[in-house]
Amino acid sequence: MSEKILEVKNLKTSFYTHLGEVQAVRGISFSLNKGEVMGIVGESGSGKSVTSLSIMKLLQYPGEIKSGDIFFKGEDIVNKKNKEMLNIRGNEIAMIFQDPMTSLNPVYTIGDQIMEVIIRHQGLSKKKAKEKAIDMLRLVGIPSPEERVSNYPYEFSGGMRQRAMAAIALSCEPDLLIADEPTTALDVTIQDQILKLMKDLKEKLDTSIILITHDLGVVADICTKIVVMYGGLVMEEGTSKDIFYNPKHPYTMGLLKSIPRLDLGEKKRLIPITGTPPDLIKPPKGCPFTARCPYAMKICSLHAPKYTKIDENHKAMCWLLHKQSPNMKMDTGVKRGIVNE
Amino acid sequence: MNKDKDAIIKVRNLKKYFPVKKGFLKRKVQYVKAVDDISFDIKKGETFGLVGESGCGKTTTGRTIIRLYDVTDGDVIFDGTNISNMKEKDLSSFRKRVQMIFQDPFASLNSRMTVGDIVGEPLDIHKLASGKERQERIYYLLKTVGLSKEHASRYPHEFSGGQRQRIGIARALAVDPDFIICDEPISALDVSIQAQVVNMLEDLQKELGLTYLFIAHDLSMVRHISDRIAVMYLGKIVEVAKSEELYKNPTHPYTKALLSAIPIPDPDVTHKRESVTLEGEVPSPINPPKGCTFRTRCKYAFETCKNKEPSMKNLGGDHTVACHLLDNKK
Structure with a gap:
């Protein structure tokens, strides 16, 4: 059996608002093996993004992890202090956010933002870090990276910003990459490019990926395992064929x-x-x-x-x-396309 | 032409340029050619889909047709009347017949107005109903879109995205229009809610005999709802065909690339199919490439594409394409 990289056990996350406790995640469990690509599917409000933020420990007030365990490479990270998390975040677990327009800092150059991660986690000199930043931009397919590295985010288009986000996330070769709706804000053609990029990077760097999306088409393509969430719970889990x-x-x-x-x-x-x-x-x-x-x-x-x-x-x-449930005839919705061998 | 008889809207050589102003005197230095010489007809009772990447000018086309923007050049003929140069005060009868559903249901409803007033506003503007009659009409409209009359006194923030989009649709229906422009009406909604709204649009079309211009970037939904589809790239229409025909027999390299980029929710199919990834991004519409605008990303581009702009050619059966490759084939 391959090595488990992430194991979530009975995770409960709530937001304590003035209207009452919003139980966004109500006890979910799943595990992810090394090199696996897992998809989390569900509509807005199903708790899929909160799950990813819980794993990253990026929940902000009034949200907090109520109970449950998250084991990353065998270590429980729920009780880790923020200081310890700083060494894990960006280094061992990285994240690509949904909206490339707002998740980059507009007053720093793209290069600065990639270098920040490299300098913080790998302790390289500024000059070396810049070289690495250029390499990363090349890896994610940005043309003429030597010049682009000193551009500001506004000079990049949506697809390029998402690539730059991927460059930041992958610059420390994380063991786990969480992509939260990485392509939702993009055109289909650019979505296709980004998905191909993720597939390539997975093969090159053997990164485990959690892909969060509401688009079943996207998960069908690259995920080996799919978790379907609804109302803060996992409704169904299986291989993509299941x-x-x-x-x-x-x-x-x-x-x-x-x-x-x-x-x-x-x-x-x-x-x-x-x-x-x-x-x-x-x-x-x-x-x-x-x-x-x-x-x-x-x-x-x-x-x-x-x-x-x-x-x-x-x-x-x-x-x-359940064994005692009535035997119902159901329209499963399965439509199989014709595959030419 | 006989075909024109039942066309509700005819667009001829429509252009919409936005000036780029620079300097202290705000001189117009350049133009963004958002819509650059497009022509199409929409027949009565049909759904005409308009697809393309962001920035290709599909929303501008919709907004120019409905005269939210002034026309730079070309004609828009609605039911026999040319509205492209009409004065604002003469447009009111046109506006009664043409309505729009907007993309973002969170931004397109005034948060300080009750739902009843939002839906009733078109009735007030066009002086169609007042007092009790107005109230009845609002309740009727809310019922038509699957809401109830209790909702009339509530405010938009009390509704979910799907419900807000229903309110937007009720508002568009208030004046009893013939033609509705749907500008990405479902892209802000969840998958399970999208199907609800699309089904409702289809039902309304059957009941009220509406004609739709359906603008979207989600090709699978467009193909589902449209009778005919036009593909836009950088301000120009590159291919028009019946929706079945377009998916079975895409001819323009851009259409092919767009179709192959759509993820298919079927693991076996998606692993087996060959995909044509489109490299790069859409060039700037300020300085579009000369000749064929798509040539910079087209892998079949050859010498002629650089110099000559391709014209629309009819392949028969309402299928028209603008591509030089067709001349080479014999």
């Missing part, structure tokens, strides 16, 4: 049904998931998806279901998978 070809949770099925398929040449009416996500100040007692689930039963609103193991890597949280 999730796309054998979904077991009605929410996963709903997601698959609500996206149009370009390659299948059919034009059917979309089947949306009705309703809206639950309010996490007062999360529902049972399964959070009950109110929107077409197959909901009485028990669903009363008790939260436990995980049912479908096989080694595949598990889902749904009462329908």
